[in-house]
Amino acid sequence: MVCALGAAVCFGTATVLQAMAARAASAQGGRGGEAGVLLRAVRQWRYVAGLALDGLGFVLQVVALRALPIYAVAAALASSLAVTAVVAARLLRVRLRRGEWGAVGVVCAGLAMLGFASGTEGDLGGSDALKFSMLAVAVGVLGVGLAGGLLPERGRGLVLGLAAGFGFGVVEVSVRLIDSVGVSDLVGNPATYALLVGGGAAFLALTSALQRGSVTVATAAMVIGETVGPAVVGVVWLGDRTREGLGWLAVLGFVVAVVGALALARFGEAPVVSDGGAGGGAGVAVR
Structure with missing residues (x-):
């Protein structure tokens, strides 16, 4: 959990x-x-420095995914929006509303519940069908990202945001599906290609979403896509479980953390506030 929060x-x-x-x-x-x-x-x-932190965050994410259920890591990664909000308030002088400070607290409360209720990662190996399914989803996300400019304007941000979330979710699941880092094993494992294609496709879809649609809608859709889907895969197909008798607390913590992150969705592009208080346009996509 320390690694998951460190990644966030x-x-x-x-x-x-x-x-x-x-x-x-x-x-x-x-x-x-x-x-x-x-x-x-x-x-x-x-x-x-930001690129270096992204690289370090990915390494910490991989470590966390090798030790924790996917649902716990996914919720922790969604909390990066809370980190962005707090740091932006300090360094960029972005004004957080009272409700947004409350959302930061909600995210922290949800993660605390998850940390207490989470068990160890599931012990079920991923089937070949699941590995190829992840690769198929990654290719689908890539197709959506490449066709982003052709999508109808209405709903474009939602579709691209969801696609980006699915892409990041593929990365989370694929890390669990890679059992060996030997060169021959990596080359012969469909999950390796799913991870690479999914990560690149997610960045492409998210960038297109932020350029062509609402930041808030795209980020909210991304959070849903990268948390709910991977969590279900982890529980149903990879054997992720909670501590005995604390399943309800894990579900509650997951929902609370994700809802808190959704309330902070406007920080998906780290909006800049000018010295005069007006919203600026400079920003970089989260992740």
């Missing part, structure tokens, strides 16, 4: 650091539009 802290903090770099790059002016802003941002230490 890394992802949430990285989002704010990258948003700060994007804000500074935008203020510098210059040509190239959004691509130019990105090129100027990647030259700044904050953006590089």
Whole structure:
């Protein structure tokens, strides 16, 4: 659980650091539009530090998934929105409403319940059918991401956000389906390709969602997609369980944590508030 929460802290903090770099790059002016802003941002230490935190967060996520039920890790990762909100309030001077501070507390309460009720990871091995299913879902997410610009404007953010959530969920499940890191075993395991395709497709879908739709809708859909689906797979097919007699507390904690994260969905792009208090546009997608 420490690793899962550490991953959430890394992802949430990285989002704010990258948003700060994007804000500074935008203020510098210059040509190239959004691509130019990105090129100027990647030259700044904050953006590089954010990428390093993303990498560290992924490593911690893998460690957590090898020791905890998927439902616990998924809820903890969703709490990165709470981290982004708190760090953004401090560094970006984003004004959190009273209800949003309450949502941060709700997320913490849900994670505390989950931490107390969670058992160890399931001991059931994933079948070949499940591995190929994850690969199929990953390819489907990639297709949705590539077709993002062709989707109807109404509902586009919802569809792309859900697709991104499913992609990140594929990564979570695939980590559990990889039993050996030997080169030959990795090459012959469909879960390896599901992890790679799912992660890349999720980033593509989320980026398209944030550029072409509502940040709040896309992020909320992503949170649902990356928590509920993987949690069901972990319980039904991989044998994830709770401590004896505490199943109800785990379900309650999961629901509370996810609902709290949904209340903070607007921080999926770490919105920047200008010195005058008006909402700015610079931001970087969470994860």
